[in-house]
Amino acid sequence: MTIQVTFWSYFAELAGCSETVVTVSEATSVDGLLSILYQAHPALAELRRSTLIAVGVEYQDGEYVLKAGDHVSLFPPVQGG
Amino acid sequence: MKRFLSITRDPIDEAGLVADRTLSSGMGAAVYFSGVVRGQEGSDAIVALDYSCFVSMAEHQFHRLFDRLAERGSIESVRLVHRIGRVAVGESSLWIEVVSAHRAGAFAACQWVIDEMKQVVPIWKTPVTAANASSPSNPNPTA
Numbered sequence: 001m002t003i004q005v006t007f008w009s010y011f012a013e014l015a016g017c018s019e020t021v022v023t024v025s026e027a028t029s030v031d032g033l034l035s036i037l038y039q040a041h042p043a044l045a046e047l048r049r050s051t052l053i054a055v056g057v058e059y060q061d062g063e064y065v066l067k068a069g070d071h072v073s074l075f076p077p078v079q080g081g
Numbered sequence: 082m083k084r085f086l087s088i089t090r091d092p093i094d095e096a097g098l099v100a101d102r103t104l105s106s107g108m109g110a111a112v113y114f115s116g117v118v119r120g121q122e123g124s125d126a127i128v129a130l131d132y133s134c135f136v137s138m139a140e141h142q143f144h145r146l147f148d149r150l151a152e153r154g155s156i157e158s159v160r161l162v163h164r165i166g167r168v169a170v171g172e173s174s175l176w177i178e179v180v181s182a183h184r185a186g187a188f189a190a191c192q193w194v195i196d197e198m199k200q201v202v203p204i205w206k207t208p209v210t211a212a213n214a215s216s217p218s219n220p221n222p223t224a
Contacts, residue, residue: 080204
């Protein structure tokens with residue numbers, strides 16, 4: 001299945017793109033997706049400890065099991081205000 | 082609890098927001114806060130901040146905060162406006178108002194929403210200096 005991924009804020013610059021599509025097997029977790037993304041975009045791997053992850057509009061952790069049609073977002077700590 | 086939320090590229094019309102305030106006879110406190118862009122970011126002089134935002138998630142997360150605020154039971158209304166895009170030094174990037182029966186609850190709620198916003202609402206800011214002021218303001222196409 002394919003998963004759409006968006007990189008927000010300066011993560012887009014580090015990734016070299018603001019969006020990508022990743023093909024993963026069924027029952028892949030967010031952690032599994034991140035392993036693929038970090039291979040393709042190693043600059044993001046250095047910030048993994050501070051990376052926030054959302055699926056749709058909800059925060060999720062690495063154990064979340066992805067479903068077809070999920071839209072994953074990766075971004076740095078938020079700074080509103 | 083009544084709520085109003087706007088994430089906008091337009092300047093915040095603080096006078097208009099205050100003029101539009103409504104509160105019932107049981108309410109004794111209307112607390113509002115305006116967050117203004119400072120001319121310093123760390124040790125650097127800046128001319129503006131570029132705010133980018135994952136808008137649909139930001140709206141969802143703001144409403145989740147408002148849901149939690151409503152559970153307190155003593156808040157009649159919350160109104161919040163957050164600017165995105167380029168906001169010049171001296172301009173307001175955030176305006177929030179809480180109406181409650183008593184000032185302690187209104188002050189606390191206002192502070193709470195801002196603190197929580199800074200943890201969960203996906204908005205980011207990039208300093209703009211005089212040297213890089215001509216750069217594009219937004220790396221994400223949907224913000």
